[in-house]
Structure formats: structure tokens, C-alpha cells
Amino acid sequence: MEKNLSKAFLKTSFFSAIILLIGYAATKHSSTKKMEIATDWRHDYHSFAEPNNAVVKHLSLNLNIDFEKNILSGFANWQIEKSADAKEIIFDTRDLTIEKITLNEDSTPINFELKSADKILGSALHIPISTTTNSVKIFYHTSQNALALQWLKPEQTTGKQKFLFTQSEAILARSWIPCQDGPAIRFTYDATIYCPKNLMAVMSVADNPQSINASGEYHYAQPKPIPSYLMALAVGEIAFKKINERCGIYAELPMVDKVAWEFADMGKMVDAAEKLYGPYAWGRYDVIVLPPSFPFGGMENPCLTFATPTVIAGDRSLVSLVAHELAHSWSGNLTTNATWNDFWLNEGFTMYFQMRIMEALYGKDYSDMEANLCVQDLQNTLKDFGEKNPDTKLKLDLKGRDPDDGMNDIAYNKGYLFLRLMEETVGRNLWDEFLKSWFAAHQFQSVTTEDFVEFLNKNLIEPHKEKFSSVNINQWIYEVGLPANATTINVTRFIEVDEQIKNFTTKNLIEKTVSKNWVTNEWLHFINNVPEKLSEKQLDNLDAAYHFTGNSNCEIADAWYYLCLKNHYTKINSAMEKFLCSVGRRKYLLPLYGEMIKSEDGKILAHQIYAKARGGYHSVSQQTLDELLKLKK
């Protein structure tokens, strides 16, 4: 087969990167080869580690949880592999105090160097090693401001107990564990955690405890290799409830029954996912519902998804979050983006997979409502960013920036639309076979966009060339904006909603009987698509009919407050303040604060609310909002 020069070069460089990454035959590679890797697309600009020189393989973590000082202390004992000429191993750290470091079984502390801190990346920890070094034991404690950790006071939880949880993605694992904090570096782990006697600690493993242990000492093992951003820990008065043999839920004690009811379909979701893309690789699949300050909807920590309580709507209408996090067990956790520039490989695939799981359980009409709403979100984001903004490319360039900058709709929803177009181009049967083979061929591996494009070209496009004549893959992945051939998603269930919007807009008519059986998606479509400019009277009427203000469904409340802010409708202010002081999910915070600061009055309100609410938010949300509200860090 014929290959052009640039492709051939990419292939060679890719191959040598793999060889070096696994630390094999590193001596045979000259330093010029290493230089080549440092400049290629596989290079991770968000980690100081040099895995081609010395790389971690297994972690034994031993930590004491101190709720008095709000710190973790103990040691990380890393088993390593290295090239024959490796003189040092480099770890990522952020705000950690390194107490001492020992090598192998020797208890004599060695000298090490902790470099000065970079604003985004933290401090590189350089540890000298020799040919006989097999393990590096780092004794340390975290700072009270560790970015991954959120220490909750009893009043911030439902059960009025202390609570701690971590959020490691994208590059915050280094703030609670000295690690090689890049998504292309995988390791297995075991851990021992000591916590107060009345609390339970759970981690990203399949063998979590299911009841509180009288001693406060817990042991864990994750035998599957994972990247550091999937390291996770939650500690609180947590209880467990079984859903089926391999699925269950964890939540604060007073929430357990509610959560178990809401997520009753978890078992069916795992079955549906396996039918689509092959066996679930992680043993158990559990979900823990955290207190409301959790900054994300969910985090796909292996075996144990971390989830926001804002999806406990009481009617199972927001369970697609579980489908999403479960889908990451394939796209993300099994086959991982090699760098944060390839983030769409994690999230675009997961959005696509989420929709397929939802379709299998609840029908296409239902899943297409969610897909349609995602496209609406994407169009708003594209409008905000500007169509020519380089951040609207699927393949990002986050060099010198916080990878958090890339975690927006583009990776998720443009990625989704691209994969949906692939399905529609080639037909579902062939597409599913292709995806299955993609995951099977890249299990427990980290992959770049270029790896995917090559696999796609070889296994799908070349054999079915005629079908792809009008699809420009490179435009979708490497160019800005949304290509014109993006699928339009027509939703039958929205026809009725659109009718109601028309009646309201043209005749001021509100027919309450029609909306009686609407689920969250229909309500969101309604709120998001009534005219952007409404009179006070119109908003009064809507609220009187539908009770949006103070609605216990966070999605609906959030969309309504956003609409009201756009119209300077101040009757929501106290309910919105209560909402913003009780929920820490960044998806809600950012649009609301962002809209408030567009007017002078709103700015004052935003600062007033933020002053009260900030202490209750996770650092991930704090950082974003500090910047938005131009506060000094």
C-alpha cells in the first residue's frame, strides 16, 4: 500500500513513542529520538513527567484523613520502570509538602528537588534514582487548599456530618497524590485509608466497603491500570444500597432510598451498554451521590461514578447522567485520550454512547430529545465563542493553558454530532462493528486523535469509500465551527412543545393540560425556546401557571432563572440566591453569574450572592467564578 511521506513519518514517530512509553528497549533509542517525541502530538504539555525515561507502574497509597486540619497525610509508594540510563524520575505535585523520600526497602531518606511552582502545572518533583531503584516512597501531606479536595462542614451536607471528596480531572490529582499526572500514564493501585470511626471511605475500585467499619481503616485494590485523573476518594457518613448483583448506590444516609429509586435502571443500563460495545471490564459498577457542592454533573471514576444530587429529580427524568458516566467505562476509562488536546475522544464518544444507551432503554424519541437539546447548547456555545475561534476545533491546542479551558460543549456535542454523522453515513450495523473493534483494539490504552483518524481511515473509510464521498473528516476534526453537513435532529415530542410556544407567543395562551405529562427535556425545550425578550406580565403568567421559581428540578429552575435574568425579571432573586447557595454544579453557576454581570444592578447582585456562596463551592467552580467576577485568587 502506498503512503505519503508525512503519514509515514507520523507512523514511525507514533511507534517509537509507544516503545518508549512502555519503557522497553529505551537504551536503543538515541536522544534525538526522544527529542522527536517531545515535539510530536503525543507529548503531554500538562505534566512534568518524562515517562520515556522513568515511569510509574503501581501505587500503594497510605493516607490518614484529618478532618480537624483538613489535610491528608501519609505516603505514596510507587513501583517504577525505567530506561537503563535513567538518572531521575519526575513527578507532578501541587501544593504538597514533601516530608521525606526513600528508595526500595531502604529507610534512609534521600535528597530530592522540588522545583518552584508553575501557576497551572504546580511543582515538578525530581527524585534521583539508580539502576537498582524499583520503588520510590514519598512521605507527604496535602495543603489545606489542595485543589482536588473539598472538605465539607456538617451544615453543607444532608446528613449534617463531615464530608470529603476529590475531583482529580483534569490535572488536580497532583494536589493530593504526588503522581505522573498525565492521561497517557497508567498504573494499578492499592490503598489503605484511615478515617474517623463513624465514617466510610470509598475509592475508584470495585471492592469498596458496603458498611461502616468500626475501626475506620479501609483497604482497596484497583487491579486494572488507570490514569491518575481517575484517582478518587470520598469520605462521609455514607450508606450503600444494592440495585442488582453488580450494581449499587452509595449516598449520605438520609438520601439512600431516594437515590436507589431514582437509579433503579442502572443494572439495565450496564446490560444495554455491554450489548453495544462489549463486556464491562471493571467488575462492579456503583454510583455515589455526593453533597450538592460537587462541581460537575458526574465524574466517571472507575467502578464508582461520582454524581451530583441535582439529578435526583424524583421522577427519573435526569438519569441520562448515569448512562453518560457508565459509557465512560469504555470511552475514557478503557480507551483514554492521550493528552487533553484529544479530550473529544473521551467526551464526544461518551455523548454518542450515552444517547445509544438511552435509546436502548427508553426509545429513540426520548434519546433524540436529549440529542436535540445538546445541539441547541452547541449552537449557543458556537455563538458565544465565535465560529472562527480555534477552541471550536475538536482537536484542541491547550499548550500553556489550563486543560479545563477545553472542557466545554465543543468536545461533547460537536464530537457527538461527528460520530452520529459517521453512523448515518455508513449505517448502524457497520458503525457498531467498527466501534466495538476500536474499543477492543485499544483496551487500557491511551490514544490520540491521530490514532483514531488512522484507525477510522483504514477500517471504515477505505473499505466504504463511496459512502464517504461527501464527508470531510479533517474539516470536522481540525477546522473551526460546525460543518454544514451536521445532522438535523427532528424530535416528534417537541412538535407539541413548539405548538405551545407558538400559542403563548402569539396569543398569550397557556394550556396547562397539554404539558401535564411533559418530562424535563420537554420543559427545557419550552423554556429555552420561548422568545428571548418577554414582558414582566408574560413572565408572571408563565410562573403562575408552571411554578418555575423555586422548582425542585434543578435543570428547570436553572433554565428559568437564566431566561428571567435575560429579561431583568427580579422576582426570582431570592429563590435564585437560595439555588446558587445550595448547588455547586458549575454547569448552573457559570451561565447564571455570567448573565448577572452583564448589567450594573446584576453585577452587584452577583457579588452579593457569590460572597455568601463561594465558601460552599469546590475549587474547580471557585476558580472559574473568581475569574468571571474578576476576584483576586
Ligand SMILES: [Zn+2]
Ligand atoms: Zn463525560
